[in-house]
Amino acid sequence: MTSTLSSKKFSELKPSLNPKLLSILAEVEKFEFMTTVQEYTIPIFLQNKDVMCEAVTGSGKTLAFLLPALHKMISSGSKEKISFIVVSPTRELAQQTHRVLMRFLDKLESYTAMTCIGGVTKIQEDMETLETSTPDVIIATPGRIDDLIKRSDILKAKLKTVEMLIIDEADQILDIGFEKAINFILSNLPKQRRTGLFSATLNENVLRLKKAGLRNPHSVSVKEKARENLSTPQELKLLFSVVEPRHKLSYLVSLLKKRRTSKTVVYFLTSDQVDYFHQVLRQLVNYPVIKCHGKKNQKLRSKAVKEFTDRPGGAVLVTTDLLCRGVDISGGVDYVIQFDPPTFAPNFVHRAGRTARAGQTGENLVFITPSEHEQNYLEFLKLNQKVGDMEEFKEEFEILDLEKVRQTQLKDKRNFEYAQRAFPSFVCAYKAHECKYIFREKELIKSIGDYAHMFGLLKMPRMAELKNKEYTGFTNSDVDIGTLEYKDKSVRVQRAMKEEERLEKRNKEIERKKKEKNKAWSDQKAAKDKKAEKRARKAKKKELIAADFEKDMKELNDDYQVMKKRKKGLITEEELEDKLCC
Template structure:
């Protein structure tokens, strides 16, 4: 039986689509699982797959196609981007796959930032592991720098409301080159991608992020063929892809973890080619440069701010005022950016409480501040919202606007009916209930006062009778025997009255 090779990757676009037997189940153009298995068993000896899809194929014995039986002759297992495969939720799938594979095999773990924990290597099924470090030709073996020597790494320190102007100014001055522009979230890619399309002319601008499905691979393949252009993206493009002749990697937002910084930069200066990378940092984030130099062995040099860049934020505001789609994209992008910032791995440098929200909102050209937990109770005197009611901003797309107006009208009607119904029922029930409670309360208080008055009156009368008897005894008008007799008779009479529930007062002497 011929030898078999398995190549596992966390990615299901570029690398997998270029290889025979691609297993990207998002793309309808890819053959079904059954067709893939038949084709593989007839002619193939290399499997290139994502963990989830390969696990699914191993479990499909019911369809009469036993891949597990075929891979008994497995010779080599390759885990690409091994550091991510072992820490981003693929552990269960990896363990399931390993159960189907023979123990006697060669296993390779590949990554630009390969983990050093022995536990991870054992989990991957390695025996007698050997670490192999690949160095660039001409670089000293003692060098610890993780990025290519031909990569020029820069950073630029600017305020949040200056960052977008600096980015556009830079891109306008490098129109003939190929750029990757990284943002922290999908919403930021959607928003700033539209903004760049409108503000930078005669340049092909494309957007790609993890929430795209069928068109993601098409966009990627199209961008690869371009001689110049701009790809606005998230970290979905940070690993496992090869785009020829990328001149600049621009990081508008620093990545959530330091290892991703190295992978982002690795999209340029590949295979001996020269390339450059630039990360934009806020003044409070400048210590991130030293952190990267020490933690990731990635030295950076400062790039000065571009002088007198055009202020494009008013144009961005005008775009939001003219189209509700743009306004909503900006609000979502701001919220997602703040939430991503709060989850940054290096939270000693990227501190949410030190973030200037007003400056950040101006950088997003927001018309007003959104309502979100992170902004609750805060005041922003440096941010001036627009004076118009943002609910009046319409969609440029007439169909979307028509649907919105229909929805708003339905909401107003439901709210009106609901308020009227609640008001009528609530007021009627409340008034009756209140009157009843007040009447009952008054009756209880009245009864209590009457009982207290009767008790006080009875006690006072008893005291007066006893006092009269005592006075007669002292004046000699009554003997001690008669005094005791009358006092005893009075006590007996009182006992009978209490037994009968009588309120009569004792006799007056």
């Protein structure tokens, strides 16, 4: 039994949970012992009190609030009312919470739950569903539930029955700008409700929300004794590797090949990088590589996470910080590899937290360059993010042949386009790092050729950062880009149509300019004269306005001088009136 699990069983809770829930926990979920956060949080909820909980990622927070909320819903007996609401920062986390909830509701009789999130259903559909039926539970993102309340008076009325509100990952909700929405939601719920506020960190914004939405809450901060000042669980092994920019891809491929039977999540800075390296890794590692990022619609993102989760053997999920927090991948993640350190420092911990969840062990490995190591990035994480000491990881690896990486683009022009977008997006994201004294633009440009080589670019994209600058370590390919073809026929047809439209537009513009040029001399002169006349009228009007303004200012100044003389007694009141009236 790991330190994340407590020695206390669910059956030993005082007050006790509803027997139906205990039965599902034991027989279906096979959960006997609670995690530490569940041991301390559930009894407080069961005593009908508000809770503000700070706990490290992967500590079992979801069941810590769902179990007491379900207990309260079953105990109240009455149906046809909204019993509790869970507000989650992202669609992915909302869907995950819904999946966990449904494992219980499927075993209970006639209880229903609804997710209200963008990208899956239209807001009008959600509004019609909520107005014509009443789910027992609503799980929503703050923006969507805020919008629904504003649009529907019927929903406003139904919210008066809500007995419990859960705000999950509160720090992230506030970080992405939903404080106003949360306060609006709070204002439309009964004051006598119970509220649970769960967060990985308790920053100033979260504490402000505590004052606005919770009534005499009990604060719970759950961390292992040996790691009281650290933000990561004891089961998470933190590693780092110092890798030259030129060899980062080679090192990644080597690591993935040696972990064919493991579930690995690889984090990149941008969606464009994910698109490109997804194609590259599929060619080089020879086992399933799946991608998920914010530019894909919600249905495709959910499908990608499900595909990664459901695979019985090893798989790689390449993603961005979209999946860096809150999302619990069922079946577990063995390894997290941070190919690029995150632009926003707290996301280092959240990324790492996708593994070593609920008492399981896991490893997080971050790649840093010699320059980033020299600038004390690890020390920064230790002080700023409280991650503790990190162990250096070294492993022999084979350096990839540049032409082998380029083959991905040579086989399909679409991959060439991915590469041409991915590289500038990486440069922009690197420049946007909040730790600019560590991630220096000067060092980036100095190594830009090595990064381009690592990407396997056929040619260096045009970028403002490289204007009038020389670089070493990279040479453009001799391949004629015009000869590259699209592998997918539908893409080929689509691109051909776009190119045809572009050429047609360009030819029309050329024709227009040609006609303009070939106009009769007299027509051209008339047009020029007309423009000159218009400019002259504008100039004259401007002069008149300026003259009027100058005149008004002179009169105002004269009046001011006369009044000053009167104030000093140099002129009489009659003389003042005469001068002002004239």
